[in-house]
Amino acid sequence: MTRRVVVTGIGVRAPGGRGVKEFWDLLTAGRTATRRISFFDPSPYRSQVAAEIDFDAESEGLTPREIRRMDRAAQFAVVCARDAVADSGLDFAATDPHRVGVSLGSAVAAATSLEREYRVLSGDGAAWEVDHRYLSPHMYDYLVPSVMPAEVAWTVGAEGPAAMVSNGCTSGIDAVGHAVQLIREGSADVMVTGASDTPITPIVVACFDAIKATTPRNDDPEHASRPFDASRTGFVLAEGAAVFVLEEYESARRRGAHVYAEISGYATRCNAYHMTGLKTDGREMAEAIRSALDESRLDGTAIDYINAHGSGTKQNDRHETAAFKRSLGDHAYRTPISSIKSMVGHSLGAIGSIEIAASLLAIEHGVVPPTANLHSADPECDLDYVPLTARERRLDAVLTVGSGFGGFQSAMVLRRPEGATA
Template sequence: MSDRRVVVTGLGVITPLGNDVKTFWKNLIEGRSGVRLYQAFDSEIYSCKIAGEVRSFDPVGVFKEANKFHHSAEQDLCTSTRSFEEVAKAKALKEARRSDRFTQFAVAAATMALSDSGLDIKTIQRDRFGVLIGSGIGGLQSMEDETKRLYARGPSRVSPFTIAMMISNMASGVVSMEFGICGPNMSIVTACATANHSIGEAWRIIKFGDADVFLAGGAEATITPLGISGFSAMNALSLRNDEPERASRPFDRDRDGFVMGEGAGILLIEELEHAKRRGASIYCELSGYGLSSDAYHMTQPLPEGEGAARCMKMAMQHAGVNSGEIDYINAHGTSTPIGDICETKAIKLALGSSAKTTMVSSTKSMTGHLLGAAGGVEMAACVLAIKYGIVPPTINLEHQDPECDLDYVPNQAREQRVCIAINNSFGFGGHNATLLARRFPG
């Protein structure tokens, strides 16, 4: 098992900072915020009116792009009166209507990652190719829409696709169907740790020898009336409605809660020799994965960060690195009063004296918190930090909390070689997940 090494060869992101990797990265290192007054629904009666929404997203175009990977079905339907383009558009429209927004995001990011990797799925064993894409909540918008229809028009008017659109595993299922991927396929639900767990378990399956390639990550679309109301009732969301771009402020003294975000982050990872044989361009090696439970509280982390620290230590042990070798940590850093302090303590526990000299930043300061998709998007940021030698900043860090006393790369990106990066994600229920990536060759 330990002899099989895993590398990252493709990235796909749909985010409030852009719907492609290049735009996302440019905005990230320029310190731009994707948080705005949300447009998904009328915010008048809601206390929180801000979110990191995905803009200019075309779900029909997404499925048309995905369908290019296998033209045969559309070609078979073409007739003298229906062109290939007409058939492809009709098929994509039908698929988009039958999918919740989180699934649409997943298909878009998976298509992007597959294209970026240069992998020709026609030339590989599809039963050795897996999909592991999770979602913290799943099809919340579909649930709300169909509940309204049920109460307004009766049970006979509820869509037959209701359950399929709601359930969290459907992102992984639809991606596998879109590309004809027949290997291991499942979905993990661990709240905000979902994407990291998904990538980590895909890594484990490849190392164990049951697959050679995976599309792995997370997708989320919960900027809905119920989503905003539920988190607001917990007093979890920032209410800095008059300054949306300054609302997400991890590790800042004046932070008042997180900002909801949406999108998807998916990586294409594969076994090293498999990647070499096809001449793949390798971003970095994925060499460590840690997971743990706080076993403490439904929504709050352990006060001293012991659970998260165990998680980071496990990832370092898997990778065979010590704390002094970590260059950069992409923090969970949600901008909540308790969470940021607890993560700071966890980093100190895990890294010891090296914590003070390790760069830490929270890209949620720009994207908002993408919940189950957060780890996928933030892992992409780690991969790009290694590739380009630039660490993205924590913006809005104007008055650093005295209890958050590490180097959070405040407000401006930093050009510095990154050889080893850690990505932290911690979720409600006490779920902790850490990924460790290193420059290739390691």
């Protein structure tokens, strides 16, 4: 018999607020958290807007040693893990540590610290040969992405499986999918899982400038992220993190845990086509959706809401629209779909987990978040993309999807637990 997996704890750090409540309030109000970049002078760059987090590590409970040792992305992950553990109500001290694991996702890991250290060692890039005498003693922590799940494992006392998943912009879904599989196969009973990324650095901004993936709409940062809108000009870079506590369903039920949802299906595919390009037919994303539905033992008509990837690039929005039609048929036209990237930007590897958090809260509260800044839909994106205003609606099954460079396409189905009401 397949073990069922449920979510019992959530921790979020996203642009525009601190914690789950402020995150959800922003989404349901349709407010945007995009602004001109303040972390460095963005004037030399094509895209000068981002969705930043006002994060004070000390007020978040991190010690001076932790702050010095950990990259910003790791700090986000640890703080979110603490929140998720507290939210779950699970007594980790009384749980066999060998049955607790960690699975985290990130696209660029410690990019913030690596760029900072390179600038110090090279004199802001003036010296071809870097001066090792000024090397940080914590450089290993920045170079090795697996340090992030190790930090979280130490935080929660997990001695079971631990892994870092780095599949670009699907990392946040894929890390959670990996955690689900470990519980299902019996390798763990509890998983602390999610993703964190802090890519708002000059080098990352320059990289996306080079391929013109990010928006040049610098004169109006608040309305720069426009998924599915005919006037969209690219995505808005962001940072953030979301971490969850997953448990085997029967164990969670016995202890009377609050269950947000069951993760009933997950699948990922690769298009083996192009590093950054997408085919217009959406075939590989549609296949991931169908596989996730099959694992959930659901027909496409059971989906009540789709949390879209919705990056705000023309090729992605059209590819995704085609995938929904291909996988859900006529039901795609009757299903509300929205992109929270319109409000919190695109935090690369973290966004998949942040979107899972939004989907869980949508089920919990019976509300579909809107797509902000959607005033004039692209005629090729002719589905119900919930423009501007949130909608109240009972949600029993939610589909969340992700699309990433390298051709990665992932889908996850979340279902309302038995007996729960919105």
